[in-house]
Amino acid sequence: AQKVTQAQTEISVVEKEDVTLDCVYETRDTTYYLFWYKQPPSGELVFLIRRNSFDEQNEISGRYSWNFQKSTSSFNFTITASQVVDSAVYFCALSESFYNQGGKLIFGQGTELSVKP
Amino acid sequence: DVKVTQSSRYLVKRTGEKVFLECVQDMDHENMFWYRQDPGLGLRLIYFSYDVKMKEKGDIPEGYSVSREKKERFSLILESASTNQTSMYLCASSLFDQPQHFGDGTRLSIL
Numbered sequence: 001a002q003k004v005t006q007a008q009t010e011i012s013v014v015e016k017e018d019v020t021l022d023c024v025y026e027t028r029d030t031t032y033y034l035f036w037y038k039q040p041p042s043g044e045l046v047f048l049i050r051r052n053s054f055d056e057q058n059e060i061s062g063r064y065s066w067n068f069q070k071s072t073s074s075f076n077f078t079i080t081a082s083q084v085v086d087s088a089v090y091f092c093a094l095s096e097s098f099y100n101q102g103g104k105l106i107f108g109q110g111t112e113l114s115v116k117p
Numbered sequence: 118d119v120k121v122t123q124s125s126r127y128l129v130k131r132t133g134e135k136v137f138l139e140c141v142q143d144m145d146h147e148n149m150f151w152y153r154q155d156p157g158l159g160l161r162l163i164y165f166s167y168d169v170k171m172k173e174k175g176d177i178p179e180g181y182s183v184s185r186e187k188k189e190r191f192s193l194i195l196e197s198a199s200t201n202q203t204s205m206y207l208c209a210s211s212l213f214d215q216p217q218h219f220g221d222g223t224r225l226s227i228l
């Protein structure tokens with residue numbers, strides 16, 4: 001069965017600290033997609049990144065970076081020099097189908113990040 | 118930009134009422150989804166649709182039904198609302214090869 005686990009329910013940091021959000025997944029498929037979404041207090045989930053299972057290169061986008069390791073089935077998300085605007089709930093998700101990555105997703109429980117000034 | 122619009126941000130209904138939650142997307146997406154979000158449980162899929170007039174059950178379909186008569190509109194129906202259906206409801210849409218885009222959510226309270 002497919003499953004996504006975000007063990008950290010809540011994280012609180014002070015502005016400018018670095019923070020890593022953990023995501024561990026389970027799947028029997030050899031091909032799949034992984035996603036991260038951000039949910040600010042306004043409620044809408046905002047897409048941040050997707051990775052396919054063939055590409056284990058780390059990705060950096062400004063203060064955000066993602067570390068994908070198939071060997072440990074992990075797809076961790078790091079925010080460098082956190083800011084108050086990063087406060088949100090972050091979800092990791094796994095696609096059910098590689099060939100329909102816009103299809104069914106399995107979501108983790110979410111990690112609520114609070115960045116204090 | 119993709120726009121997924123949910124008809125209400127907040128809704129209060131009474132036990133036993135039939136409740137309709139509407140979702141409209143403006144980008145001709147094939148896929149549409151309804152989730153509910155509860156603390157500690159993440160997002161759970163209620164129903165989804167990969168085409169007009171097509172629907173499939175998700176992980177928690179009990180007590181819900183859906184309708185997709187037009188490609189841009191996907192309605193979630195609570196046949197007889199109960200207090201355990203108090204939750205945040207999120208609609209999403211996507212093309213088959215693109216990530217899902219979400220609406221702002223509807224916070225539904227059943228009294």
